[in-house]
Amino acid sequence: MKIIVVGNGKIGSLISEQLVQEGHDVVAVDTQERVLRSLQSRLDLICINGNGATAKVLTEAGVMDADLVLSVSEKDELNLLCCLIARKLGAKHTIARVRTPEYSEQMDLIKNDLGLSMIINPDLATAQEIFALLRYPNVISVEKFSKGKFELAEMLIEDDCLLTQAPLHTIMANHGFRALICTVRRGSETFIPNGDFQIQKGDVISLSAQSEVMEEALKAAGIKSRVPRKIMIVGAGRIAIYLMEMMQKIGMNPTVIESDLERCRDISIRFPNALVIRSDGTEKETLFEEGFTDTDAFLALTGTDEVNILLGMNAINYDIQKVFTKISRNSLLELTESGEAGTVVSPGRIIADRVISYVRATATAGHGDVEALYHVANGTAEVVEFGVVSHNPRLINIPLKDLKLKKDLLVCCIIRNGKALIPGGNDMIMEKDHVVVVTVNRRLKSLDEILK
16 A cells, blocks of 8 residues: 655654555655654655645655555644645545544544544543553453444453353353453464363453443453552643543542643643642652552653653552553663563554554455454454445355354454344344454455355
8 A cells, every 4th residue: 555654753653664564655754854864764665854734745745646644743733634635635545643632522523524534542542541451450452343332352361260160152151141252362372262162371362242241241251340449640641631531430539640730730620539749750759648659550651751661660669559651752662561660551552553453454445345454362363344244145144153164263243233243153144234253364355255
């Protein structure tokens, strides 16, 4: 695919790098020559110096035959204008980075009018990931599919629980388990489990369920919600605001330490049940006065990576149960992979993964009836969403247990009349359904290919 990336700061450069590695033709546009020189010295791409929100620069970048224009500059308005102009000039797809909460809330109203294929908000995505991991410490990630109708959660089975007690068919039959185990990663191998498969302690599993019953499914699987009693956040930026909105809904009331007076006032008004302290979060005296050593979860979310790393390492040294450290700069991510700073969250990496998933799905969609494609189980398995099922006697109106499906493949969700169904063996694919399939080591381009 030919892809134009406008704005190559921390997030844009990471996305450009991954797109080049995926084999796409990338044109990087930025107003800073220094940024472009750095990219061109490392990557095989075309660089154009200029304002990506102008027709002249976009035309120079080849927007007329671009498959995707991705605008991820620091300014929301510029990103929206860039995508609007790109669509007018012929770009097939556009993605805009929109960070301002007020804009994000109304994007659904104007997304189609602007011709946007996708809106990305690094701060909201990071807050969502932190929130999921706060509530379920064993959960590695939670992905939403089919426009949020069902979810797939990846988690580590640390202790013996319901899922380790018997083969899966016994658990499903005896406990009314309303979810499917889609993948099991055991060591270096990834399995699509059948009914005879038995999960072991130490496995990493992917579990799919309807969004409204995911929490119930996790509890049934023995993945207990451990809502932290005492939470401390240092740094009250956009990520913290999004996160506190989620916390407020379930009664989490964190202590927030922030040095900026105006931010403190804003947080105090928006979240009256939160304790807001105006202070420098690096001052040990302040941390200890506010009960740092008794904290269940500590979040270092300041705007400075180095400060966050030091705060995270300090919290780990005091044996705080859950520590989150936000790192924006790509160059620092490798230095923190040992876990010495707790769970590292990178807005750039989170958004880059989502963009790459979209690009893969779009590229695949041009060669079959694939609507979306995602990678799970550390990249060893694919979740493929197929569009409207046409009349096919080999597929429709036949119980799934009677279909001659290929090995290492599972139908994990059927979308029918806008509702998600987690299917059992007696359920059938019907005409006009959307179908979601998980598979290992297989590139599916059409639903027919799931059959032997």
